[in-house]
Amino acid sequence: MGVRDLSCSLAMAEALMEEMEQDETIFIIGEDLTAQGGIFGQFRGLSKKFPDRLIDTPISETSIVGAGVGAALTGMRPFIDMHFADFVTTAMDEIVNQMAKIRYMFGGQATLPLVLWAPDGGGISAAAQHSQCLESWIIHTPGLKVVAPYEPADVKGLIKAAIRDDDPVVFFQHKRLFNWTGPVTEEEYVIPLGKAAIKRPGKDITILTYSRMTYECMEASRALVQNGIDAEIIDLRTLCPLDFELIAQSVKKTQHAIVVHEACLTGGFGAELAARINEDLFEYLRGPVVRVAAKDVPMPFSPVMEKYVLPQIPDILAGVDKAMKNKRPDTNIPHAVNNQT
Amino acid sequence: MKISTDKKISLLKKMVLIRVFEEKTEALYHQELIPGFVHLSIGQEASTVGSCAALRPDDYIISTHRGHAHILAKGAEPKYMFAECFGKTTGYCKGKGGSMHIADFSKGILGANGVVGGGFPIMTGAGFSIKLRNTDQVGMVFFGDGASNRGTFHEAVNMAAVFKLPIVFVCENNQWASTSPAEKMVAGGSVANRAHAYGIPGFITDGSNVLKVLEAVQEAVERARSGRGPTIVENETFRYKGHFEGDRQKYRTQDEIQHYRMHRDPIDRFQTVLIEEGVLTKKAVAAIWAETKTFIDEAAQYGLDSPLPKPEDALKDLFTNP
Numbered sequence: 001m002g003v004r005d006l007s008c009s010l011a012m013a014e015a016l017m018e019e020m021e022q023d024e025t026i027f028i029i030g031e032d033l034t035a036q037g038g039i040f041g042q043f044r045g046l047s048k049k050f051p052d053r054l055i056d057t058p059i060s061e062t063s064i065v066g067a068g069v070g071a072a073l074t075g076m077r078p079f080i081d082m083h084f085a086d087f088v089t090t091a092m093d094e095i096v097n098q099m100a101k102i103r104y105m106f107g108g109q110a111t112l113p114l115v116l117w118a119p120d121g122g123g124i125s126a127a128a129q130h131s132q133c134l135e136s137w138i139i140h141t142p143g144l145k146v147v148a149p150y151e152p153a154d155v156k157g158l159i160k161a162a163i164r165d166d167d168p169v170v171f172f173q174h175k176r177l178f179n180w181t182g183p184v185t186e187e188e189y190v191i192p193l194g195k196a197a198i199k200r201p202g203k204d205i206t207i208l209t210y211s212r213m214t215y216e217c218m219e220a221s222r223a224l225v226q227n228g229i230d231a232e233i234i235d236l237r238t239l240c241p242l243d244f245e246l247i248a249q250s251v252k253k254t255q256h257a258i259v260v261h262e263a264c265l266t267g268g269f270g271a272e273l274a275a276r277i278n279e280d281l282f283e284y285l286r287g288p289v290v291r292v293a294a295k296d297v298p299m300p301f302s303p304v305m306e307k308y309v310l311p312q313i314p315d316i317l318a319g320v321d322k323a324m325k326n327k328r329p330d331t332n333i334p335h336a337v338n339n340q341t
Numbered sequence: 342m343k344i345s346t347d348k349k350i351s352l353l354k355k356m357v358l359i360r361v362f363e364e365k366t367e368a369l370y371h372q373e374l375i376p377g378f379v380h381l382s383i384g385q386e387a388s389t390v391g392s393c394a395a396l397r398p399d400d401y402i403i404s405t406h407r408g409h410a411h412i413l414a415k416g417a418e419p420k421y422m423f424a425e426c427f428g429k430t431t432g433y434c435k436g437k438g439g440s441m442h443i444a445d446f447s448k449g450i451l452g453a454n455g456v457v458g459g460g461f462p463i464m465t466g467a468g469f470s471i472k473l474r475n476t477d478q479v480g481m482v483f484f485g486d487g488a489s490n491r492g493t494f495h496e497a498v499n500m501a502a503v504f505k506l507p508i509v510f511v512c513e514n515n516q517w518a519s520t521s522p523a524e525k526m527v528a529g530g531s532v533a534n535r536a537h538a539y540g541i542p543g544f545i546t547d548g549s550n551v552l553k554v555l556e557a558v559q560e561a562v563e564r565a566r567s568g569r570g571p572t573i574v575e576n577e578t579f580r581y582k583g584h585f586e587g588d589r590q591k592y593r594t595q596d597e598i599q600h601y602r603m604h605r606d607p608i609d610r611f612q613t614v615l616i617e618e619g620v621l622t623k624k625a626v627a628a629i630w631a632e633t634k635t636f637i638d639e640a641a642q643y644g645l646d647s648p649l650p651k652p653e654d655a656l657k658d659l660f661t662n663p
């Protein structure tokens with residue numbers, strides 16, 4: 001079996017096709033699913049194959065998400081299309097008070113095997129109500145797993161894992177990545193939830209990122225090489241459960257870390273990661289854990305302002321610089337793995 | 342209803358203004374001068390113009406993602422709208438909003454909302470405000486057939502009915518919500534029908550006939566203004582363009598669009614009537630189009646010539662007292 005290049009949207013459609021063939025309880029519910037293969041082409045070919053299992057609904061997000069919860073409780077595996085991640089706001093009770101709590105609150109009696117799929121992100125001049133990255137809200141709600149991949153191969157493997165998982169999974173996918181292509185093997189595979197991936201091995205600093213910012217970080221790493229800095233880039237892929245093991249391994253080696261995400265800075269997932277690293281790996285750190293994120297404003301429409309708000313490669317370079325200058329001397333780091341040989 | 346000759350001419354002029362604005366916007370979008378999403382109202386002019394013609398300057402409207410027409414009909418200036426669509430600093434929202442989010446609060450335009458159904462509850466608040474301030478203003482909330490399926494619609498209509506709020510709910514039923522036909526998605530046969538459940542009047546109008554729209558909406562506005570509560574008016578209309586510019590429109594046929602254009606175009610119909618009635622000559626109608634085109638070209642040029650914002654302007658206007 002070979003490898004071919006697939007876009008993120010086709011990788012997603014393929015994952016859904018494979019899973020729906022194997023499990024009749026999977027169905028897709030949301031707006032505008034069938035007429036044009038989904039608004040991002042992410043459902044291409046599916047309605048022809050499974051005409052009864054793609055449900056085009058009225059514009060009623062509260063009920064779309066609530067219906068997913070109810071169907072999951074009664075033997076189905078719903079895949080809920082949120083249309084735009086920004087619209088989770090219109091079903092926040094269903095997500096936060098129902099989906100996330102029902103299993104726990106009823107003493108573990110119920111399982112909710114559902115996926116809430118939410119295309120997010122800015123950079124397309126879609127302005128304040130269609131550009132957000134809202135993963136922090138979801139992560140701050142115990143009971144929800146959170147996935148935010150970057151590469152097509154990861155999209156495919158993680159969509160499959162999310163569908164097979166018996167808990168609610170909120171799956172974010174960046175709008176600017178739908179046409180992003182990459183190699184995907186023809187052979188069937190699943191990528192387990194909770195496993196991060198090293199996208200570029202390096203020894204000088206750990207860059208923790210996810211979703212589209214992985215791309216910016218990979219680009220930034222080239223400029224860093226020219227400055228003599230060999231960065232290790234970790235695509236977290238799953239934010240909950242978090243692969244802290246891999247993070248710790250990397251930080252122990254590099255002794256420096258930054259977090260890069262597109263969501264705005266304050267209260268973002270970077271704050272959580274910085275705190276975790278600080279608490280658990282303090283003795284290995286030679287510099288502060290720095291966050292690179294969007295500025296704390298709603299997304300402005302005009303491209304000049306939007307570019308300024310979103311983190312760019314120079315912001316990542318500045319973040320690395322801030323993390324690496326004013327190093328604590330080696331002598332303060334008793335357990336540090338010396339890789340400077 | 343008796344409508345003066347001057348009023349008729351002004352209705353035609355407004356519809357032409359919207360058509361020309363939208364066609365210019367379409368062209369500019371395809372020249373890649375307008376970033377982001379653009380949703381056009383071509384074909385729906387009578388619904389919007391007839392509705393806004395029943396309002397006073399101090400009345401409020403709330404608009405939608407497909408908002409240019411509402412905003413123009415309520416009196417906004419095209420040059421600042423174009424500037425906003427280009428993301429320029431002279432735009433209504435200083436380039437922060439774009440095509441989907443234009444507002445002119447000085448004219449009672451409380452903003453175009455990108456969240457479908459986002460406007461209903463906000464207008465409920467304007468309704469309470471009008472009552473508490475003891476004015477006789479009216480609030481008009483525009484929405485599509487698709488938006489009538491949001492819970493916010495039902496909550497707001499009920500709340501408005503319970504408190505007899507001075508609100509007119511104007512549904513522009515253009516038969517489609519993105520790729521979904523209204524026929525399939527709106528239970529109960531029509532949006533106006535839903536009014537009965539809340540004990541308020543609901544009317545369906547021929548939304549391609551500007552005078553019929555005005556007549557129905559005028560009645561609803563008077564009802565609201567005199568403290569008798571809300572009304573739903575559903576204007577049956579049609580969008581000629583894709584849901585957004587760039588929409589492949591695989592879900593419908595060109596024949597369907599052409600048919601409507603040929604037989605029910607709101608501007609063609611009204612022009613013909615005005616010429617037949619002797620209100621305007623063919624030459625006068627042609628002059629309206631020509632003048633409007635020049636006016637719109639100048640407005641667009643103003644926007645093009647305007648400066649871009651500074652990147653750091655992104656940090657302004659978040660709080661009143663930072």
Ligand SMILES: Cc1ncc(C[n+]2csc(CCOP(=O)(O)OP(=O)(O)O)c2C)c(N)n1
Pocket residue numbers: 031059061083087090405406407455456457458484485486487488489515517518519584
């Ligand atoms: C809450 C919400 N759900 C979905 C969308 C995506 N969306 C934008 S416009 C639209 C269709 C709206 O249809 P309708 O209300 O009939 O208005 P029209 O576009 O026909 O003017 C959809 C689904 C949105 N913007 N907001």
